[in-house]
Amino acid sequence: DDSVESRVWQLLTLINPGDEEGALQQFGAYREAAEEEGDDDPVRIVGQVIDWRSGFEVDADDTRALVEAINELVARFNLAIDWDGDPDEDEFHEEIDGPELFSRAFDQLNQHGYTLWAREAEDDTYAGWITRSHDDEAMRVVATELGINLRLGSQVT
Numbered sequence: 001d002d003s004v005e006s007r008v009w010q011l012l013t014l015i016n017p018g019d020e021e022g023a024l025q026q027f028g029a030y031r032e033a034a035e036e037e038g039d040d041d042p043v044r045i046v047g048q049v050i051d052w053r054s055g056f057e058v059d060a061d062d063t064r065a066l067v068e069a070i071n072e073l074v075a076r077f078n079l080a081i082d083w084d085g086d087p088d089e090d091e092f093h094e095e096i097d098g099p100e101l102f103s104r105a106f107d108q109l110n111q112h113g114y115t116l117w118a119r120e121a122e123d124d125t126y127a128g129w130i131t132r133s134h135d136d137e138a139m140r141v142v143a144t145e146l147g148i149n150l151r152l153g154s155q156v157t
Contacts, residue, residue: 002145004039004042004146005031005034005039007042007142007145008027008030008046008146009023009027010138010142011046011142011143011146012026012027012030012046012050012054014131014132014135014138014139014142015050015054015055015129015130015131016054017077017130017131017135019054019076022053022054023054026049026050026053026054029049030042030045030046030049033045033049042146043119043148047121047127050129052069052072054073054076054129054130055073055127055128055129056069056072056073056126056127056128057121057125057126057127058125058127059124059125059126060098060125060126061124063087063093063096063097063098063101064087066098066101066102066126067081067083067101070101070105070116073129073130074105074109074114074130077114077130079108079109079112081104081105081108081109082104082108083101083104084104098126098156099156099157102116102118102126102128102153102156103153103154103156105153106152106153106154107154109130109153110133113133113134114130114132114133115130115131115132115133115135115136115139115152115153116128116129116130116152116153117129117130117131117139117150117151117152117153118150118151118152118153118155118156119143119148119149119150119151120149120150126156128153
């Protein structure tokens with residue numbers, strides 16, 4: 001099935017590894033929103049229904065929110081990121097930026113068989129999600145089919 005809904009379902013199953021119930025809930029929310037708003041921008045709608053559950057979108061200058069969002073997502077897999085410093089301290093955030101946080105999280109997740117992705121969002125915004133690493137190629141295919149510009153978390157600049 002080449003429908004937008006089918007592709008959105010594939011995306012949701014990829015970014016909710018091992019959580020079909022979560023993917024189903026998000027798909028239901030997607031369908032409702034698409035019906036109300038129209039489905040001419042499925043990526044925007046997906047971003048709304050997954051926010052802080054299986055994806056994130058944060059201000060690029062807000063390293064605290066980026067750390068919190070990634071921590072929230074990795075907790076689903078019973079993992080924790082070693083940020084090489086205390087993200088509760090102001091000093092930590094004065095010395096780090098988004099690309100470095102993405103890189104640290106990417107490297108550690110990759111060691112556990114997960115991939116942190118960054119998707120193109122509005123200017124001055126970081127957005128992304130996590131999949132199983134063995135689904136990297138499937139993620140690239142679905143992203144291309146949905147017109148999502150996607151990069152590995154290690155490639156964020």
